[in-house]
Amino acid sequence: MPEYYKLKNRKILLGSLIILLVAIFAILLTPLSAYSYHEQNLEQANMRPSAEHWFGTDRLGRDLFTRVGYGTQTSLLVAIAAALIELTIGTIYGTLSGYLGGLVDEILMRAIDILFSIPYLLLAILLLVLLPPGKGTLILAIGFTGWPHMARIARILVIRLKTQDFFLAARCYGAGHLRLICGHMLPQMLKAIFSQLTLSIPAAIYSEAFLSFIGLGVPMPQASLGSLIQEGFTVFPLYPYQLFYPAFVLSLLLLGFTFIGDGLQSLYSRKLLKGEEYFAAQPPARSFQPTGFISYKN
Amino acid sequence: MLPSPLLEVSNLQVSYHIRTKSVKALRGINFSLFENEILAFTGESGSGKTTAALACCGLLPANAHLKGSVRFKGVDLYSVSVKKLHQLRGKGIAFIFQDPQSALNPVLTAGKQVAEVLHRHRGLRGQILMQETRKLFRQVGLKHSHITSYPFALSGGECQRIMIAAACAGNPALLIADEPTSNLDLIVENEVLALLEKLQKGYRFSLLLISHDLRVIARLAQRVAIFNSGLIVEEGTVEQVFKSPRHPYAKRLLATVLHKGAGE
Numbered sequence: 048m049p050e051y052y053k054l055k056n057r058k059i060l061l062g063s064l065i066i067l068l069v070a071i072f073a074i075l076l077t078p079l080s081a082y083s084y085h086e087q088n089l090e091q092a093n094m095r096p097s098a099e100h101w102f103g104t105d106r107l108g109r110d111l112f113t114r115v116g117y118g119t120q121t122s123l124l125v126a127i128a129a130a131l132i133e134l135t136i137g138t139i140y141g142t143l144s145g146y147l148g149g150l151v152d153e154i155l156m157r158a159i160d161i162l163f164s165i166p167y168l169l170l171a172i173l174l175l176v177l178l179p180p181g182k183g184t185l186i187l188a189i190g191f192t193g194w195p196h197m198a199r200i201a202r203i204l205v206i207r208l209k210t211q212d213f214f215l216a217a218r219c220y221g222a223g224h225l226r227l228i229c230g231h232m233l234p235q236m237l238k239a240i241f242s243q244l245t246l247s248i249p250a251a252i253y254s255e256a257f258l259s260f261i262g263l264g265v266p267m268p269q270a271s272l273g274s275l276i277q278e279g280f281t282v283f284p285l286y287p288y289q290l291f292y293p294a295f296v297l298s299l300l301l302l303g304f305t306f307i308g309d310g311l312q313s314l315y316s317r318k319l320l321k322g323e324e325y326f327a328a329q330p331p332a333r334s335f336q337p338t339g340f341i342s343y344k345n
Numbered sequence: 346m347l348p349s350p351l352l353e354v355s356n357l358q359v360s361y362h363i364r365t366k367s368v369k370a371l372r373g374i375n376f377s378l379f380e381n382e383i384l385a386f387t388g389e390s391g392s393g394k395t396t397a398a399l400a401c402c403g404l405l406p407a408n409a410h411l412k413g414s415v416r417f418k419g420v421d422l423y424s425v426s427v428k429k430l431h432q433l434r435g436k437g438i439a440f441i442f443q444d445p446q447s448a449l450n451p452v453l454t455a456g457k458q459v460a461e462v463l464h465r466h467r468g469l470r471g472q473i474l475m476q477e478t479r480k481l482f483r484q485v486g487l488k489h490s491h492i493t494s495y496p497f498a499l500s501g502g503e504c505q506r507i508m509i510a511a512a513c514a515g516n517p518a519l520l521i522a523d524e525p526t527s528n529l530d531l532i533v534e535n536e537v538l539a540l541l542e543k544l545q546k547g548y549r550f551s552l553l554l555i556s557h558d559l560r561v562i563a564r565l566a567q568r569v570a571i572f573n574s575g576l577i578v579e580e581g582t583v584e585q586v587f588k589s590p591r592h593p594y595a596k597r598l599l600a601t602v603l604h605k606g607a608g609e
């Protein structure tokens with residue numbers, strides 16, 4: 048295997064390892080803790096990290112180790128669910144648009160342009176204000192504002208596939224629309240869609256953290272990485288460890304997912320495997336950096 | 346009286362629209378194809394042969410506009426409902442493309458692609474479907490081990506054989522082959538042509554063969570139509586046209602080939 052691909056594979060491996068470690072921490076270790084995420088103990092408020100409280104306690108005396116673990120669960124759940132929503136809506140919308148073509152395509156794409164022109168953050172905030180606060184609302188707000196990227200990617204893929212000979216051949220032999228889309232197109236789009244998913248997840252994690260940070264996240268006493276960072280931020284000069292732990296886990300998650308996404312992207316955009324030239328000319332997936340950070344975009 | 350033709354094209358005009366411009370690809374062509382007959386199209390690149398072939402089965406791209414009529418088995422393809430068109434085309438017409446590798450779905454095995462056509466057209470499933478697939482692979486000269494191969498692992502000639510197998514699986518009345526051998530080397534080309542010839546005799550479909558190679562046409566076809574800038578400038582039996590072309594373009598075309606032959 049050429050040196051270059053080894054490097055890419057190492058990136059994917061490293062990313063997966065980081066995610067795995069964080070997931071073990073959040074999903075396996077946190078439930079074992081002697082404390083619960085909402086149990087207050089004012090006598091033990093703002094304790095520095097110790098043998099009893101590994102990450103210390105917050106201003107209400109809640110165990111930070113438990114809260115960070117619990118918050119990571121929330122963030123991961125919200126991000127993955129939101130990314131799946133983005134993927135589902137985006138794929139269906141983009142596929143239909145590209146497949147039907149003509150006027151329908153034009154209208155659907157202009158609708159997306161309009162959506163793009165409304166600040167992403169504004170839309171999310173609007174949804175968050177209208178719906179009761181909670182995980183479900185966060186998922187909807189992020190999922191329903193993030194799908195246009197996926198739709199554009201799916202549309203381009205479909206348009207490319209639509210003009211290829213094998214597609215004409217399948218049409219010629221009488222394959223129906225459903226068979227053409229599900230049997231002949233989707234399987235070839237899966238890899239691109241999947242590698243886009245690995246970029247959508249960190250973008251959603253970041254969005255969740257940001258929305259929680261500005262106070263639109265899960266209600267108290269629930270926690271997410273964003274709300275923990277916000278709480279830590281208010282006491283940062285006195286107790287920097289309260290900001291450090293959630294921020295560290297958030298960075299690890301973003302780093303891990305971005306490594307995976309990056310590695311996959313390069314794998315697919317360079318013809319690693321013979322016969323996968325198909326993925327060579329695919330549109331560049333949305334890069335996580337500039338557009339994923341809602342705070343930068345608007 | 347002649348029998349009524351399988352395919353009858355009259356005054357077919359096709360133009361492609363690209364933004365505000367439009368390009369006339371066909372400027373009114375007429376031809377007919379009878380059952381069990383081989384008709385060849387030849388002419389320079391861009392003269393509209395592929396467009397004519399695609400128009401014959403309703404597979405023109407969305408930016409093409411069409412005038413005139415294409416009758417298949419007496420039914421005008423462009424005045425029936427889309428559903429009926431699907432039926433007619435699926436059952437009656439098969440298409441073989443120039444680039445066999447891109448004409449096969451890269452993520453399905455060769456066997457699956459042939460089996461899919463068998464299943465759709467003859468309703469076969471299970472053990473019988475497997476048997477028929479194997480039989481078709483044998484007929485087109487492929488090994489059974491090719492059934493589970495993916496297109497990228499096969500050579501151009503093998504891919505073209507799979508396309509031919511898929512075409513025959515539907516037992517079509519009309520097979521359209523658009524430069525089926527121009528991406529293949531001479532030996533494989535000969536094999537594929539021999540295969541087409543054999544299958545045409547066996548399945549008794551009509552063949553619309555597009556080719557640049559006049560030797561290929563002389564070997565396979567009964568009649569030939571010469572295209573030039575969107576028109577059929579000469580049409581007749583192969584002997585007639587090759588021995589005594591009347592149109593100046595046809596004369597020039599044949600002269601180039603003869604010239605090359607003499608120089609060799």
Ligand SMILES: Nc1ncnc2c1ncn2[C@@H]1O[C@H](COP(=O)(O)OP(=O)(O)O)[C@@H](O)[C@H]1O
Nearest residue numbers: 361368370389390391392393394395396397406
């Ligand atoms: N999809 C298309 N869009 C626009 N113009 C096209 C398209 N396909 C073919 N043409 C034009 O139509 C003319 C005929 O092309 P074609 O039928 O492919 O010729 P041939 O098969 O004889 O080489 C050419 O001038 C070509 O540029």
Ligand SMILES: [Mg+2]
Nearest residue numbers: 391394395396
């Ligand atoms: Mg052509």
